[in-house]
Amino acid sequence: MGESNLSRQEFKHLFDRHFEGIRNYIYYRTGDMDLAEDLVQDVFLKLWERRDSVKRETIKSYLYTIAHNMIINQAKRQQLMYNFINSSKVMPAEHETPDFLMQKKEFHDYLNQVLASIPEPDRVVFLMNRIEQLKYLEIAERLGLSVKAVEKRMSKALDIIRRMIKEPI
Amino acid sequence: MKEENNKKLHQWLNEPGDSGKPETSNGDRLKSFLSEASKLDVPAKRSKQDIWNALESRMEPTAKTRRLYHPVVWGIAASISILLAVYFIFISPKPLIIENDWGKISTIELPDKSVVKLNAGSKLIYYPDEWDKTRSLELQGEALFQVENGSTFKVLTELGKVQVLGTVFNVYAREKKFTVACQSGLVSVTNLDGDLSREIGAGQLAVMGKTQIQITKIADPIRIGSWQNGDFYFSRTPLSEVFGELERQFNVIIEFDTSQKTTYTGYFSNKDLDKALTNVCTPLGLAYSLKEKKGKVIIKQGGQR
Structure with missing residues (x-):
């Protein structure tokens, strides 16, 4: 039961659970969605490559650590510009001149x-x-x-x- | 003064809701800023599925080819290696999905002769090609497992996971309820984050909670997985759960007052809907009308039909 080998399904579960969180985290730090969507793959790929040695108890914070390291390895650091969208779906009302x-x-x-x-x-x-x-x-x-x-x-x-x-x- | 305000503010930020509205000098502006900020979302461009597909294509295949060193067999080995490589590169492992509709219970034999009884309205997914390497499968719903001895056997659900070496155990993972009952051997139960984990032995039941896994003794261990014979036992079970099981067993839709907080302790068999409904409704003072053609049951207050 101490076996730490991560199966493909477990890996998929982890992806499903933490994908948004990691992608958003990278976006919060960089303001670059293209980068976030690329790096989120790299983060999970790294976890997959290390699946034989990861400690289950710390996988969540481990994912954020990998993301952190990948962000600081990104050489180009431009002026941060956010482009958050409004997620509330309100129908345009009449007073919206x-x-x-x-x-x-x-x-x-x-x-x-x-x-x-x-x-x-x-x-x-x-x-x-x-x-x-x-x-x-x-x-x-x-x-x-x-x-x-x-x-x-x-x-x-x-x-x-x-x-x-x-x-x- | 400011300290006090900050304390309230943190409370409000940490427990979303309208209680404890923050009051600060420019409170209205700050509050509206904070609630506007909570309506924001990141400008995602690609879907999660899209990114998963891209990621999956970059994942190395899990099986590896073997090397043979004998010079005589080298040629044969090389061609076998190529064939194996082609096999693993182009034929990536395919999952086998077994899904039971309502009203159907089935028995599945796994490659290692372990047996799974899958309850109605449940789904089982595993990779037959990878079974030798990892005994791991995915479950939605309920199933009883008779596991042959061997390497770690894993059951993953959307609510938590179970690991064993060889035993008989029942997993229930529906709605938000995740329970594991162990009939023999030793079973390890873990939540999805992996920070809650407990082991249970024969005759014990694990119920996944938010902050802990509760373990209780099962009064009647012989009843674990009795559903495989069509016998369903309940002990102070919420009515919605009992009706949910009736729906799945008889493939009917049950209309009832969902605001009812009643629980049911008792039994029904999935052989006869009328009898099963009587079993459940009578002690609770409920009446039912059965529209068998439409596959619909209506439950009302009042003991007479």
Whole structure:
């Protein structure tokens, strides 16, 4: 029962379970979806290559560690630009005049900008919580942090946002 | 003051819901920023399936060819190697899928002579070509396993996994319920993340919870997997689960008041729908009407038909 060999099916299960999380994590850090969709494959491929030696108990945080290493190995580091989309599917209402839509678009761009200006470690934690609705404990497990550290990073992100949105939008 | 606010804010961020609305100096703006941020999604371009397919094509085949060193057989070996390589490269392992419709229980013999009884409304997937290497299969629903001794035998479900060496055990993985009952031998039960794991022995039942695996003694171990003979026993089981089993066994649709929190303790056999319904409904003071042609059963309050 101590056998650590990962079967193909188990591997598929792990992929199904962690694909979105890893892809999003890479996007949070790089703002580059093409890169995220390439690297997420490399991350899982690496796990597959090491399937004989992985420790089952730590697979989740191991995946995030591989992703982290692959991100920092990416030489080109450009200015971070997010392009988050709005996932709420609200039917256009009557009051949505061109003006209103314009304002909405501006606000959306502004939102992307503010998010990109949060320092990286705090930003990643903040986005995991907001976009994927993850609890602090889950974030801590994924990133190999304590819950306290996650809370600290969230606080820092909130401080930055507070300061930024004081200025008129 | 700020400390206090932050505490509330963290609570709210950690437990989504409307309770504990954060109040800060520019609270409304911050709150609306936070809730707007939660409506965002990453701009994915490719589907998960698409990426899996690309990944799978990059995965090395799991089986490897063997090397022979004797010079005389080298030529033969080389051609065999090529054939094997061609086989493994072009014919990647294909899964065998066995799916039981409602109303059907089946028996499956695996390559190593282990036997699986698959309950109605359940699905079993495994790779026959890889069976010698990894005794591993996927289950949706319920099945009883009689495992021949050998290497680790794994059952993967969407809710958790089970590992054994050789024993008889029953796995139930439906909706959100994941239980494993062990009739003989030793069984290891693990959740999907791999951070919860317990071993159970003969006559024990493991129930997967969110933070722990609960283990209880089974009062009547002889009844483990009794469903394979068409006998279904329940002990303080939620009504929705019992009706779910009736639906799958008799291939009918049962309409009932789902808000009911009643549980059922008792038995039914899958040989006769009318009798089974009487067994379940009578003690609970429920009435049923049977529209056999339409395959539909309607359950109402009140003991008389």
